[in-house]
Structures are given as C-alpha cells and as structure tokens.
Amino acid sequence: MAGQSPGTAVAKPPHAQPADPGDAFVLETTALTKLYPGRVTALDGLTVQVTPGITGLVGANGAGKSTLIKILLGLLEPTRGRARVLGLDCQRDASRIRALVGYMPEHDCLPPDVTATEFVTHMARMSGLPAVAAKERAAESLRHVGLHEERYRQVGTYSTGMKQRVKLAQALAGDPRLLLLDEPTNGLDPAGRGAMLELIARIGAEFGISVVVASHLLGEIEQICDHLVAVEAGRLLRSDTIRSFTQSSQVLLVEVETGTAELADALRCDGLDPRLSGRGLLVPMDGDMTCDVIRDAVAGLGLPLARLEQRRHRLEEIFRDEPVPAGQPNTRASTRAGTEVSHVS
Numbered sequence: 249m250a251g252q253s254p255g256t257a258v259a260k261p262p263h264a265q266p267a268d269p270g271d272a273f274v275l276e277t278t279a280l281t282k283l284y285p286g287r288v289t290a291l292d293g294l295t296v297q298v299t300p301g302i303t304g305l306v307g308a309n310g311a312g313k314s315t316l317i318k319i320l321l322g323l324l325e326p327t328r329g330r331a332r333v334l335g336l337d338c339q340r341d342a343s344r345i346r347a348l349v350g351y352m353p354e355h356d357c358l359p360p361d362v363t364a365t366e367f368v369t370h371m372a373r374m375s376g377l378p379a380v381a382a383k384e385r386a387a388e389s390l391r392h393v394g395l396h397e398e399r400y401r402q403v404g405t406y407s408t409g410m411k412q413r414v415k416l417a418q419a420l421a422g423d424p425r426l427l428l429l430d431e432p433t434n435g436l437d438p439a440g441r442g443a444m445l446e447l448i449a450r451i452g453a454e455f456g457i458s459v460v461v462a463s464h465l466l467g468e469i470e471q472i473c474d475h476l477v478a479v480e481a482g483r484l485l486r487s488d489t490i491r492s493f494t495q496s497s498q499v500l501l502v503e504v505e506t507g508t509a510e511l512a513d514a515l516r517c518d519g520l521d522p523r524l525s526g527r528g529l530l531v532p533m534d535g536d537m538t539c540d541v542i543r544d545a546v547a548g549l550g551l552p553l554a555r556l557e558q559r560r561h562r563l564e565e566i567f568r569d570e571p572v573p574a575g576q577p578n579t580r581a582s583t584r585a586g587t588e589v590s591h592v593s
Contacts, residue, residue: 272297272299273297273298273299273332273335274298274299274300274303274333274334274425274426274458274460275297275298275320275331275332275333275334275426275460276296276297276298276331276332277294277295277296277316277329277330277331277332278295278329278330278331279293279294279295279328279329279330280293280294280295280316280319280326280328280329280330280331281293281294281326281327281328281329281482282312282315282319282324282326282327282482283327289481289482290312290315290482291312291315291316291319291326291329291482292312292481292482292483293329293483294312294316294329294479294482294483294484295329295484296477296484296487297487298460298475298477298487299475300458301452301458301459301473301474301475302448302449302452302458302459302461302472302473302474302475303458303459303460303461303473303474303475303476303477304460304461304463304469304470304472304473304475304476304477304490305317305460305461305462305463305477305479306462306463306464306466306469306476306477306478306479307464307478307479307480307485308464308480309464310481311464311479311480311481311482312479312481312482313430313462313479314354314430314462315482316462316479317351317428317430317460317462319331319338320333320338320345320349320428321333321338321342321345321346321349321351321428322338322339322341322342322343322345322346323342325339326338326339333345333348333349333426334348334349334425334426336348346375347375347376347422348424348425348426349424349425349426349427349428350418350419350420350421350422350424350426350427350428350457351419351427351428351430352415352416352418352419352427352428352429352430352432353415353430354430354431354434354462355434356411356435357415358403358411358414358415359403360402360403360404361402361403361404362402362403363399363400363401363402363403364390364395364398364399364400364401364403364406364414364417365383365386365387365390365399365400367403367414367418368385368386368389368390368414368417368418368421369382369383369385369386369421370382371386371418371421371422372385372386372389372418372421372422374422375421375422375423376422377421377422377423382421385421385422385423386417386421387399388421389417389418389420389421390414390417392417392420392447393413393414393416393417393420393447394413394443394447395410395413395414395417398410408435408436408440409436409437409440409443409444412432412433412434412435412436412440412444413444413447415432416429416432416444416447416448420451424457425457425458426457426458426459426460427451427457427458427459427460428460428462429448429459429460429461429462430462431462431463431464432444432448432461432463433445433463433465433468441468445468445471445472448461448472449471449472452472452474461473469490470490473490474489474490475487475488475489475490476488476489476490476493498532498533499530499531499532499533499558499559500530500531500532500533500538500539500542500556500557500558500559501525501528501529501530501531501555501556501557501558501559502522502528502529502530502531502542502546502553502555502556503527503528503529503553503554503555503556504528504546504551504552504553504554505551505552505554506551506552507549507551508524508527508528508529510549510551511529511545511546511549511551512524512529514545514548514549515529515531515541515542515545518541518545519534519541520532520534520538520541520542528555530559533558539556542556543556
C-alpha cells in the first residue's frame with residue numbers, strides 16, 4: 249500500500265475527545281424491534297447496553313447489525329422500542345447524535361472523481377466544522393490512517409485497502425466521541441485486515457474514542473475488543489466482556505498421539521464423560537481427582553500423552569447448539585458458526 253503505513257505511530261490528534269466519564273453507556277437499546285415489509289424481522293426485542301471502550305457487535309450477515317447501526321444514527325425509525333446513544337434519544341436527537349458519532353459504512357460509497365483531501369474535508373464540513381478547521385482535521389485524519397502522501401490522489405485510483413482507510417478517516421474527521429464501524433475489514437487481504445485492526449485498536453487505546461465494530465469474523469473481534477455483543481436474527485445471544493467469554497472452563501482437553509478411541513472407552517468405564525473434539529477429548533471436570541483418573545487411564549493403556557490442560561472457551565462456541573458450561577449465563581441461542589459466523593435463519 250502506498251503512503252504511510254497504518255502501523256506507524258503518530259501523535260494523538262489535538263482534537264480527539266475522550267468519552268465523558270459520566271456516561272455510563274455509549275449506547276443502549278430497550279426492546280428494540282424493526283420490521284420490514286414482507287414480514288421480515290431485522291431486530292426482535294433487542295435490549296442491550298454498551299459501555300465505553302472497544303465493543304464487537306458480532307453476528308452472521310443478516311443478523312441485524314447494519315439495521316441496528318442505522319437506527320442508532322437516526323437514519324431508520326424503529327418499529328417498537330427505544331435506542332439511546334451517548335445519552336441522547338435516537339429519534340428525537342438524531343442530528344445531535346450524528347454530530348458526535350463517526351460512521352464507517354460497510355459498502356463502497358466513495359466518489360471516484362475527488363481527492364481524499366477534498367472528500368474528507370467535505371465530510372468534516374458536513375459535521376459542522378468551519379472551512380479552515382475542516383481542512384486541518386482532514387489532514388490529521390488522513391495522516392493517522394496512513395494516507396498523508398496519497399491525499400491528493402483521486403479516490404477512484406485507490407486500492408480497496410486505501411478506500412477503507414479513507415472511510416475511516418472521514419469517520420474520524422468530525423471529532424467524534426463514538427465510532428460505529430460496519431465491517432471495516434470488508435474486502436481486505438490478511439495484511440490489510442491486520443493493519444485496519446491495528447488502527448482501530450490504537451484509536452480506542454490512545455485517542456480515548458469509544459468504538460463499536462460490527463463484524464461477522466469472530467477472530468477479528470477477539471483480537472481488538474474489550475466487550476462483545478452477539479446477535480442472531482435480531483435477538484441478543486449474549487453481551488459480556490471478552491475475558492468472560494474466553495475464561496477457563498470446567499473442562500479438560502486431553503490429546504494422545506494414538507489411541508484416542510481406546511482412551512475414551514477407558515474413561516467412560518471410570519465414570520467420566522469424554523467427548524471427541526478435533527484430535528482430542530473434552531472431559532468435564534468432576535472434582536479434583538479427574539486429572540488423576542485421566543493420567544492413570546493414559547498410563548494404563550501405555551498411550552503417548554501429548555496434552556492435558558484446562559480448556560478455555562472460544563468465541564465461536566456462543567453460536568453453537570451446545571450445553572452452557574456450569575457458571576455461565578444461559579443467554580445463547582442455536583445457530584451454526586465457525587471462525588466466520590456462517591448463517592442466520
């Protein structure tokens with residue numbers, strides 16, 4: 249990619265404003281419902297609260313993420329329920345919200361025949377900044393996203409990665425307290441995704457701007473977010489910290505180089521309930537003696553032990569139709585997912 253690398257450290261923009269520490273939530277919804285013609289339900293009684301920081305809004309394509317963002321910006325009216333952003337009502341105070349929030353849309357919507365400087369300056373003016381300040385903010389934002397040297401090129405000549413960074417720059421140019429980023433890595437190659445994620449993480453950590461990242465890629469969310477809101481078919485599956493999602497479970501992962509089936513049979517005879525998972529076995533812990541039972545079974549069969557450890561939860565498990573581990577809130581629903589959330593009915 250041409251221009252300054254997005255990973256290069258830059259000074260904090262003098263106009264960046266941290267979220268007001270008095271705001272308990274950057275956004276909150278209550279029984280939010282959106283129905284489209286043809287009996288299509290985009291949001292179905294969604295109630296959620298999001299605290300300052302970097303929050304991942306995750307769900308398959310069609311889960312209602314983009315609809316939620318448009319309601320938060322006051323661009324769509326909900327059928328029922330309420331939504332607030334930075335303490336402001338999304339229907340009554342839509343103009344004030346849009347002056348405080350930067351929005352990066354999912355789809356390519358950039359005019360091809362203007363330069364990045366012209367476009368970002370225009371968007372800064374649209375947010376209410378005077379001409380001189382808008383031009384300064386545009387330069388700062390383009391420098392931050394690594395496009396300072398390419399700022400006078402027409403946007404139509406940019407690569408996909410550069411266009412995504414222009415969209416991020418215009419979201420930053422209005423001096424936002426909150427960023428809403430809809431699929432910010434859409435269309436990027438692995439290197440471009442990594443650079444974009446690094447930019448987003450630095451915005452949250454160094455600039456004090458709260459960020460909501462809508463994505464269907466669970467691995468990306470886990471890399472950069474403090475909190476996670478998981479939705480399916482417009483309903484809330486779970487809202488919690490990333491640490492809570494990925495904390496250690498009461499399950500042991502056992503891997504042997506050979507003889508997995510024989511080990512499973514032996515453990516069942518010993519009163520345990522092993523379940524095949526990839527190359528290993530997942531064994532629910534039944535007291536402090538579980539490790540000793542597994543060790544003795546492996547030794548008794550003469551099997552080469554490769555791994556025995558307490559397992560950590562993975563984010564994709566919230567989209568699987570599996571029992572909720574002990575001590576975890578039962579706020580899941582059933583769907584199919586992997587690293588990429590694949591389908592919503």
